Amino acid sequence: MATYLAQRILQSVGVLWAVTVITFGLLYLLPADPARLVAGRSAPQEVVQRVRHELGLDRPLPLRYLGYLGGLARGDLGRSYTQKTRVSELLASRLVPTLELTLAGILFELLIGIPAGIIAALRRGSWLDQLVMLLSFTGVAAPQFVLGLLLLYLLAYKLALFPLGGYGGLDYLVLPALALGLAGGGWYARIMRSSMLEVLSQDYVRTARAKGLAGQVVVYKHALRNALLPIVAMIGSDLGTFMGGVVVVESVFGWPGIGQLTWQAIQTVDIPTILGAVTFTAFFIVLANLLADLVYPLLDPRVQYR
Amino acid sequence: MKRWIVALALSLALFAQAQSPGGSLTVSFKDDISTLDPAIGYDWQNWSIIKAIFGGLMDYQPGTTKLVPHFAQSYSISKDGKSYTFKLRKGIKFQNGREMLASDVKYSLERMLNPKTQSPGAGFYGGITGVEAFSSGKAQEVSGIKVLEPYTVQILLDKPDASFLHKMALNFSFIVPKEAVEKAGADFGHNPVGAGAFKLKEWKLGQQVVLEKNPDYFIKGLPYLDSITFLVGQDPNVAYLKLQRGEVDILGDGIPPAKFVDVMKDPKLKSQVVVGNQLMTGYITLNTQIKPLDNPKVRQALNMAINKERIVRLINNRAVVAVQVLPPGMPGYDPAYKGYAYDPTKAKQLLKEAGFPNGFSTVLYANNTDPNPRIAQAIQQDLSQIGVKVELKTQAQSTVIQAGGTKGQAPMIWSGGMAWIDDYPDPSDFYWPILSCSSAAPGGWNWPWYCNPALDKKAEAADAMVQPGQEAARAKAYQALFAEVMKDAPWIPIFHEKRYLMHTARVGGSDAILVDPIHTPVNYAQLWVKK
Numbered sequence A: 001m002a003t004y005l006a007q008r009i010l011q012s013v014g015v016l017w018a019v020t021v022i023t024f025g026l027l028y029l030l031p032a033d034p035a036r037l038v039a040g041r042s043a044p045q046e047v048v049q050r051v052r053h054e055l056g057l058d059r060p061l062p063l064r065y066l067g068y069l070g071g072l073a074r075g076d077l078g079r080s081y082t083q084k085t086r087v088s089e090l091l092a093s094r095l096v097p098t099l100e101l102t103l104a105g106i107l108f109e110l111l112i113g114i115p116a117g118i119i120a121a122l123r124r125g126s127w128l129d130q131l132v133m134l135l136s137f138t139g140v141a142a143p144q145f146v147l148g149l150l151l152l153y154l155l156a157y158k159l160a161l162f163p164l165g166g167y168g169g170l171d172y173l174v175l176p177a178l179a180l181g182l183a184g185g186g187w188y189a190r191i192m193r194s195s196m197l198e199v200l201s202q203d204y205v206r207t208a209r210a211k212g213l214a215g216q217v218v219v220y221k222h223a224l225r226n227a228l229l230p231i232v233a234m235i236g237s238d239l240g241t242f243m244g245g246v247v248v249v250e251s252v253f254g255w256p257g258i259g260q261l262t263w264q265a266i267q268t269v270d271i272p273t274i275l276g277a278v279t280f281t282a283f284f285i286v287l288a289n290l291l292a293d294l295v296y297p298l299l300d301p302r303v304q305y306r
Numbered sequence B: 001m002k003r004w005i006v007a008l009a010l011s012l013a014l015f016a017q018a019q020s021p022g023g024s025l026t027v028s029f030k031d032d033i034s035t036l037d038p039a040i041g042y043d044w045q046n047w048s049i050i051k052a053i054f055g056g057l058m059d060y061q062p063g064t065t066k067l068v069p070h071f072a073q074s075y076s077i078s079k080d081g082k083s084y085t086f087k088l089r090k091g092i093k094f095q096n097g098r099e100m101l102a103s104d105v106k107y108s109l110e111r112m113l114n115p116k117t118q119s120p121g122a123g124f125y126g127g128i129t130g131v132e133a134f135s136s137g138k139a140q141e142v143s144g145i146k147v148l149e150p151y152t153v154q155i156l157l158d159k160p161d162a163s164f165l166h167k168m169a170l171n172f173s174f175i176v177p178k179e180a181v182e183k184a185g186a187d188f189g190h191n192p193v194g195a196g197a198f199k200l201k202e203w204k205l206g207q208q209v210v211l212e213k214n215p216d217y218f219i220k221g222l223p224y225l226d227s228i229t230f231l232v233g234q235d236p237n238v239a240y241l242k243l244q245r246g247e248v249d250i251l252g253d254g255i256p257p258a259k260f261v262d263v264m265k266d267p268k269l270k271s272q273v274v275v276g277n278q279l280m281t282g283y284i285t286l287n288t289q290i291k292p293l294d295n296p297k298v299r300q301a302l303n304m305a306i307n308k309e310r311i312v313r314l315i316n317n318r319a320v321v322a323v324q325v326l327p328p329g330m331p332g333y334d335p336a337y338k339g340y341a342y343d344p345t346k347a348k349q350l351l352k353e354a355g356f357p358n359g360f361s362t363v364l365y366a367n368n369t370d371p372n373p374r375i376a377q378a379i380q381q382d383l384s385q386i387g388v389k390v391e392l393k394t395q396a397q398s399t400v401i402q403a404g405g406t407k408g409q410a411p412m413i414w415s416g417g418m419a420w421i422d423d424y425p426d427p428s429d430f431y432w433p434i435l436s437c438s439s440a441a442p443g444g445w446n447w448p449w450y451c452n453p454a455l456d457k458k459a460e461a462a463d464a465m466v467q468p469g470q471e472a473a474r475a476k477a478y479q480a481l482f483a484e485v486m487k488d489a490p491w492i493p494i495f496h497e498k499r500y501l502m503h504t505a506r507v508g509g510s511d512a513i514l515v516d517p518i519h520t521p522v523n524y525a526q527l528w529v530k531k
Helices: A002-029 A034-039 A045-054 A061-073 A087-122 A127-141 A144-158 A170-200 A203-210 A215-227 A229-243 A247-253 A258-267 A271-299 B002-018 B044-053 B102-113 B131-135 B178-190 B236-245 B257-265 B296-305 B308-314 B344-353 B372-384 B397-404 B453-463 B468-488
Strands: B024-028 B058-060 B067-069 B072-077 B083-088 B145-149 B152-156 B198-204 B208-213 B227-231 B273-277 B280-286 B319-321 B361-367 B389-395 B412-414 B491-502
Touching: A002 A061, A002 A271, A034 A045, A034 B397, A045 B131, A087 A127, A087 A170, A087 A215, A087 A229, A087 A258, A087 A271, A127 A170, A144 A170, A144 A247, A144 B236, A170 A215, A170 A229, A170 A247, A203 A215, A215 A229, A229 A271, A247 A258, A258 A271, B024 B236, B044 B198, B044 B208, B067 B072, B083 B102, B102 B131, B102 B145, B102 B152, B102 B178, B236 B257, B280 B296, B296 B344, B296 B372, B296 B468, B308 B319, B308 B372, B308 B491, B361 B372, B361 B397, B372 B389, B372 B412, B389 B397, B397 B412, B453 B468, B468 B491
Parallel strands: B024 B227, B361 B389, B361 B412
Antiparallel strands: B058 B067, B072 B083, B083 B152, B145 B152, B198 B208, B208 B227, B273 B491, B280 B412, B280 B491, B319 B491
């Protein structure tokens, strides 16, 4: 276990390091001159040169990268080109809303996806199964932008059940989380259905039924626990992705998450903020996957730490 | 006559009642407010908020482009136009309670000019004597900024500059208290302390900024509002719904394009919209250094080949067709100038004369956000009518800017999304940064790489007309200069966009204030709430 953990952590650090190298390289290969953008459209060459020097952009790329890594090690992500604020401060202000939306979004995905998947599996081939599959497909395929606007228009504007976007208490959280849940829940329903069908056809389920156990007990006690395993992996992956920000949902609902920050930074080629946000996101994806890998063997004794 | 007097009295009474102080308004924005540091903020959204918190020696009469002294009580210009002396009003207080002095003016300008501040506005002030020595680190101070007395500051220029007073009304020259700047350090942009009509009350990163009335503001009775809230991160479509419900009073990003036609058709909604001009020109640049666009006849032919009316229709008529560089409302704009009329037959004829009877192939760069790809396609179609085959490159804005500033790279650029909007309402701002020889440099905004030394001389001569009585003559000089630019045809002017401000019925303020040419979207200090 300890060696496994050490190995996985080492791997994770390796992945994170690779992410910083690649993003750093890509950002500075961009055909856009950050010094020029900071210096403003009316700036003469000399002013641009001075800004370039102040930003440290006149140093060779490897040196700049080492400077960045050094800062990262000290927890210093530099200052935003456009806002001049510490990137760490910008990220921190987005952390809690992002976490809230991530958890609530996953909760809705589970609430929608798991019952739908179970029902579809138990009534395989029926009209109910087909309806669930159709709806799940619609949820997955619908553009989140349209879905979000629709929810806002109907539930917030017309019926006034929820606030019209923005950030605040739980009532602000429901609609964006629901938008995420409706989209992702479709995937969960599909995975849950096929996983459930597979488990229900296993020998041990047949044995349980042969022992004379009631259908309900077989389904919820024996089959469900095993059928949930692939869902754990999905939660792990969603945890990472959502923590990286869900740009569309955040934009529609005016949710101050990390995705909005990243998107705005990309628009303005605010390199320190983009770098910080990407590193932050990569950290959560790696962490979530690590957690999922660690939890998995606890749920399924057949899987071992190796 | 009597009726007239009654009407006047009545409207005055209404006026007095309407402008009663108090209340608060909410403005929505899609993008975050990046910084409120006047030396650094350089986009329209931040500018007006900065103008609400800070101020400069000069300002504009609300709703107009007429310069008036602001923190300055008065100013005088030397005969040779190279020395400006400003007398500060006494008793102006910063929001930390300290009185503003002439030394604060010197400090603020030097701070902005210090390369460490990385001000995008430093380039505007390169004409002040001693700036070069200061910003290159050879001098400790700018020798041309002199504190003569506690309330008197003198600024010396290397050569006369008729737009200098505008630059003293520009955000970058706004006056900041040294002690507050030093206390906040690089975070001053989030902890602004000025002497303007409002002060910062609350800033929730990524959510909202709240300003409250500055009770010590030097103009008595202003501002009318107790507070003003800026909601950020608001999708324009959702903000529009919020406006309907009264949760938002002003759409900071304008009317969402998808709703525009509906709004303008509905009499009630339309009554909440104010239309105004914008000092902007959208244009296609024709690179004068790339064959065959280096031939003026070719550039003139292209000027005749574009159906500008159709392009204006593509954006729901939210603009007027442009035939010249300067926009309406700018001194030097020539209402009588006709430019190149749309005439594909004549364009073909000109191309033939230039030696291209079968046209040629070229490349057009454009920003990839709507409606610009659609406009680029319309341009492509128009040019194909005269045999010019255009390859479209629609790319991210920063990439297009980079291509434009790289010598010999972009034959043509559609400026949409990056069109020239004035920094200050003076024609020189449409010449020096975008059409002069010095701006035809790598990384510059002179994307046609146009250089006509004779016109540089004329612009310099016009800028030397600094005395108050010379304004009309100077405007004439610029009018003639831009007519010559159009003879060389480095641009195809396409349109001047209009501004549409949508607000709730309770927002008070004359139309001129609501589409104030200096403030985008509005002049916050002049707004009030109808009761």
